[in-house]
Amino acid sequence: MNRRRFIRSGAGFFGVGFLGSWAMPLRSRSSALRRGETESPPPRAGSADEARYKASSRGNGAGNGPPDSSNVADTGKSASVRDSSGAAGAPVEYPDVVMAKGDPAEATRKALAEIGGMERFVRPNQVVVIKPNASFPREPDWGATTHPDVLAAVIEACLAAEARRVLVVDHTMEGVERCFEFSGTAEAVSGFKKAKLVSLDDKKAYREVEVPAGKALRSTEIPVVLQKADVFVNLPTAKSHAATGVSLGLKNLMGLVWDRHRYHNEMDLHQAIADLGTVLRPQLTIIDAMRILKTGGPTGPGDVLDFGGVVAGTDPVAVDAYGVGLSSWNGRTYEPGHVTHLKHASDHGLGEIRLEKLKISELS
16 A cells, blocks of 8 residues: 555644644634533534524634534534525424435435535535544455445535545554555545545544543543544444444544543443543534444454445434444344443433434435
8 A cells, every 4th residue: 555645643743734724723622621611412403402503603603614613522512514594594404314325425425415415514615524434454345444435425525515625534443554455445535635544543643631521431532633623524334343232423433532442441331432422523423334244343254234325414322323223233133222322422412312303314
């Protein structure tokens, strides 16, 4: 693999070329965390609460970004999405969760269109961080990593919304180059001049933040690049997991911490995952369910279901709750509330776990 296809995020990362121009003016996003402030969950897209939130926060915006948008919960305000109104000025109501089927690019485009398009989340000249699952050197057919064609479709949509830069990041579990190459991640990113692949395998790329609402997790080290980005898109794959039963969006956030062993060995893993979700807040979650790894996860090999779809939404708990029902996992079927880390996330108020409360759109 050509080493120039990706960058290692390290000590000099923000002074390098394309990053230097946007990193310096942005304020630190961790100061309020240290003061112990917490953030309320984002209002549901299209709801009256979202409309009231947008109306109250429009005066706080700066530049081209949405008002007080943040990927890390530290400002006392929730991440916002672009205000969309109908002809009469009323907010457009989008589904809470969209499931779309088709080939990877088609399914991704249909899902995005149904929830208002990527321009609902990305404004011109913004920097977007996308977190796929590229943790293992597995080919896409295994279902252990995010399908590269889904990733490419998301990058394309961000750039079509006039993002200035798209950074695709992961902290791989095995050798960086092998993981990015075998998963197809490097090839997917290489097709876009304004997209860069960033490895998070250097501790200098992280900054410690407190987790004020944490019950098991009190502090954690997360990437500086995420704290300085405008928009965060979580792009997991749907797979079984030996420790958590199922790995979807919330579990994928563990690829954004430096020391994962702490989560597994020093605390309640399920509670820690939910606690992490209180400080890492994607504006958009898209689950790649093209090929679901039903057994043998997270690494594979295992039984794979050729599902051929994606699941998308703004509520990370709701998206995962729907995703739980796509398959059996290591021979077991789950209700959303029976996935322990998902139940803890719901208890934190991070989103809606009750499917009957959700507006769901299914597109074939």
